[in-house]
Amino acid sequence: MITRMSSLFLRTLREDPADAEVPSHRLLVRAGYVRRAAPGGYSWLPLGLRVLRNIERVVREEMDAIGAQEIQFPALLPKEPYEATGRWSEYGDTLFRLKDRKGADYLLGPTHEELFTLTVKGEYSSYKDYPVMLYQVQTKYRDEARPRAGVLRGREFVMKDSYSFDLDDEGLEASYQKHRAAYIKIFDRLGLDYVIVAATSGAMGGSASEEFLAVAESGEDTYVRSTGSDFAANVEAVVTPVPPARPIEGLPEAQVHHTPDTPTIDTLVDFLNGAGLGREFTAADTLKNVLVKTRMPGQKEWTLLAVGVPGDREVDMKRLEASLEPAEVALLEEADFAANPFLVKGYIGPGALQANGVRYLVDPRIVPGTAWVTGADKADHHVVDLVCGRDFTPDGTVEAAEVREGDASPDGAGTLVAARGIEIGHIFQLGRKYADAFELDALGPDSKPVRITMGSYGIGVSRLVAAIAEQHHDELGLVWPRSVSPADVHLVVAGKDDSVFEGGERIAGELSRRGVSVLFDDRKASPGVKFADAELIGVPTIVVVGKGLANGVVEVKDRATGERSEIPVDAVVDHVTGLVHG
Template identity: 85%
Template structure:
């Protein structure tokens, strides 16, 4: 079927929308793919819906290919299952809640772990029934505090969410691997540049977890990648390699120095270097002890935690939060220092911490045998050459110091550089949390119940439209990968005379008959307007029916490279069919 621009419900815009900051948002609105209806709520106009459906179809095919089965749940869900897992409370203001006419509580589903677990429990009972993987491609809702960037972070969006149900941990690993492989095929088919990063689990709690991030400077997620390998990870998941332990024997004895007016690392280093101690100190030689309070879930009281990091690095609070989850972190207040008079602000050292029973964890770089300049637990005093394993022994290691560009890659290859990405997929070994909540068991061969273990896997289908647009555009407009493009070909009739119009119609008809999806610009507009719209809309191949037609040729233009070739009219259908079908 030919789609004609003359009747297509599409009006392109010359100006960027006022509320748009990122390229995908600007271009998808300007090119008439989406329109804003409410904060974080967009309508899909004909071109946008075609792209969305194309992506859905790639996702569906790859899910079906490994035996996942598609089903569909309501989006309007009763409260009770989400109360059973405590997510009704945990989600806080991040979900939409409502009451029906009888006053019963409902939510608009953000993800459907509960419903899938309950449904499998309702249908399956024997170990012979397992494993099973179910999925849906569905509209989901989250009441984002700051919906942004058009469809990149909306409040109503389309997700593919799937759930695997296995009898054993090995089974879960296998299901996880199946999803991981399918996701790789999906994102490859969609022509994306992406990385797979180790992820922390967020609010869901569980074990193995990886995120697929589309590399884009406008992405909300930061990650690091190696300059010399495939290594990539969320900053929260980067592990710092420990240096080799050092000999304690040859280290000088610890000495306490009077270091007046040195409350900061910088002032301390300056003071030491001015003091002529026979060597040069840097911030990396100092050991900064940072105190926080931890509150375990359900606990009324918090406990102190001291973290020792090299003085040239800050504690990264996102890394800290991920490391201590589900405990919550808070800062010390003045009253905490008052209560714990052994904490001498600015001069805290391992000695007082350990003497007073404060749990003391150190950065992986603080290995046995390393010597440090640190607080002497006395105002205006520091200790030099305090040696780990001789003068103090930490309670353990915590890897929460900031990660910096230039740090060695954890896989030993190259160094880390920072990058930004858009989360387009997440795969996650949930384990037995939901099965426990609903007593989801299979009856085993010995008639004993086997608790099921679950995985949860998501792809942001509508977000992918924007993520692809972020990766694939130029200053003139969108450039769709073939598998995603709303049309295979954009045929532009470049001129107003009737022979061209007839030639365009004829060609479009032949291309359509050859099974290609054709957008025909048959409008009474100038060639310049038509070319600008074609560049903006971003169909990867543009066919120009223009002056050359009189000589039996049309021009085939590659939207991405801008390359143009003239092709004889009687060969062009086959030429384009080969081009499109690869």
């Protein structure tokens, strides 16, 4: 196939778009791959659509290879199934909702668990029908609060979502592993540098959920990995190692101290160390109690929640939210403090919380037998040697404290370092949540119903265009991996002579006949403009037909390395075909 730039619907831009913060966004717009059509909505111009379709093709091939079957659901869906699972309200503002002409409620599908479950229930009834894996490559809609970075986080985007349906846990584990292996193949084929991170807290089981993150500075997801093992996890999924409980006997009594002018942990520690208590205190010896309010989806009323963390760490709201999901979490307002006068700001301690029935969850490090400096529920007063399990008993633990580089890895090997990534895939053992909601059963060999167990697996297909661009570019432009490039070769005619144009035409024609797709710059523009566009567009191999043609040579340039070689014109088609078809 030959694509002529003289007629291609493409205009590259010399300037960065004003609203673009990250390299992929900047370059995809400048190189004419995408255009903004709406907040979080992008148009795919011809070259962009080709990259998107190339990625879709790789995804489909690997999904088909594990026996998943492609189907396609509508995006416009009735409310009822999503009400049955509670997601109609759980999704909150992120769900696009609308009414039809009769006033019936609809939504634009953010993911399709409900529809897949109902469809399998509609077709299958016997244990002999299972297992089955189904997928779709589909446009999805989420009303993101902050759509950003072009196609990296849109409100309308292409996603591959698949679902596995199995009779038992072993089957689910097998389907999960098939998807995991397929995802590894897909992301390898797409030339991505990525990590697989644990994505749920330990309470749900180690392998129940993993995310594939493309390593990128511009990524929204922070993850940590161990310096001493393979361990990698989303910050939200890091499980704090729990120290052993300590004996309580023999610990000193709790004592309230007057601690004037100690509004912060630092001033408190300084004060105590100057108070002649015969001990050295650090921030890690203090217990900071942070108040938030929570409510479950669909609820109107908020409930107070106190979170206790060691004073040397902040509360990480994203970790807290992930731990409390699906509950909503908000910070307290002045009115909340006014309504609860027992909350003495800056001096909140377990005593007042528990006396007033406030739910109190603490960091897992706060085990029985540990002694803390904390608020005494009275302005300018703190209590020292308040012992967990003796002087206060939390209602449970919560993963809310920030994770820091240098923390011990949860698997005991090495310490944690932080990095940023773009979520490109997520595999998740759903279990029976949706099967329960819709009573998806198979009739077993003994004629008794068996509740089906499901897995859910997603790939952000349109986001991958941006993720690949984040990893594959330089200061001149994009540098596509062969598997997704909008063309195999960018053929530039550099010169004004008819003979050069004719030479270009001949080479383009021969390459095309050999199954090489050619982006052919046959424009009457200056070589400088053409070279700049070629670097910007990022096809991996650039062939320049120019004044060397008179001497029987053309130039072949590797876009990634910048390496140039002069190739005899008679050999160039073989040479380039070899590069392309390996």
